[in-house]
Amino acid sequence: MRLDKFLSETGKGTRTQVKKLISSKKVSVNGVIVTDPAMKIDGENNVVDIEGEKVAYAKIEYYMLNKPKGVISATRDSSRSKQKCVTELIQEKIRDDLFPVGRLDKDTEGLLIITNDGDLAHRLLSPKKHVDKTYYVELDGRLSTEEAERIMGGIDIGDEKPTLPCEITRLSDTTCFITIREGRYHEIKRMFATGGLKVKELKRISMGPIALDAELGAGEYRPLTEEEIQLLRNFDKTEDQTAISE
Numbered sequence: 316m317r318l319d320k321f322l323s324e325t326g327k328g329t330r331t332q333v334k335k336l337i338s339s340k341k342v343s344v345n346g347v348i349v350t351d352p353a354m355k356i357d358g359e360n361n362v363v364d365i366e367g368e369k370v371a372y373a374k375i376e377y378y379m380l381n382k383p384k385g386v387i388s389a390t391r392d393s394s395r396s397k398q399k400c401v402t403e404l405i406q407e408k409i410r411d412d413l414f415p416v417g418r419l420d421k422d423t424e425g426l427l428i429i430t431n432d433g434d435l436a437h438r439l440l441s442p443k444k445h446v447d448k449t450y451y452v453e454l455d456g457r458l459s460t461e462e463a464e465r466i467m468g469g470i471d472i473g474d475e476k477p478t479l480p481c482e483i484t485r486l487s488d489t490t491c492f493i494t495i496r497e498g499r500y501h502e503i504k505r506m507f508a509t510g511g512l513k514v515k516e517l518k519r520i521s522m523g524p525i526a527l528d529a530e531l532g533a534g535e536y537r538p539l540t541e542e543e544i545q546l547l548r549n550f551d552k553t554e555d556q557t558a559i560s561e
């Protein structure tokens with residue numbers, strides 16, 4: 316990889332900014348000052364310093380974020396507005412190309428995986444894979460058993476096709492867990508709205524094999540463990556998509 320690309324991907328500035336750093340002799344590779352931004356380097360084996368400080372390298376990063384309300388599921392670059400983006404919450408990231416795997420509404424909380432692993436994101440979000448996503452729901456009215464069963468069978472929410480069958484576990488008259496296998500816009504809110512119910516609180520608690528760590532408060536995050544990364548890499552090679560919980 317080119318030196319200037321390496322530096323901008325590790326969050327040291329735009330291509331123009333890092334080229335300036337290089338031309339002003341602030342960057343060294345393996346202890347030798349370098350002035351060619353096109354120099355080919357290998358992040359795993361070369362030591363890159365800026366003014367004597369080592370640039371940390373990570374090919375791929377994975378974080379579990381408990382998304383708080385009021386933050387949008389976008390990257391800084393893709394958001395044209397001044398709204399706070401989920402990737403801005405990850406303070407310790409090494410790379411600058413992280414993005415959220417899928418979207419939660421601005422007023423939805425809960426599990427969001429933040430990574431720069433495009434292949435993994437593609438597999439988790441592919442409509443063909445039908446990855447389970449479980450949410451905790453609070454409604455503004457009573458969810459009857461009959462209504463839950465109606466929604467579970469798959470319903471018309473005004474799209475081309477009805478929703479796929481899903482699972483609902485009633486916790487009380489007004490709260491439940493719902494597991495859906497699609498990722499349509501406002502899907503859960505629209506499903507309950509067909510029966511006149513408004514979603515007051517929505518929180519994602521699992522996605523595929525990953526469960527939200529109960530230790531994470533709203534807005535908190537942690538790197539995924541090695542075990543979780545392996546589960547994600549292998550999840551669609553096994554039949555069972557049940558989430559592990561910490």
Ligand code: URA
Pocket residue numbers: 418419420421423500501502503504505517
């Ligand atoms: N369904 C919704 O309505 N909103 C979300 O954020 C996720 C699923």
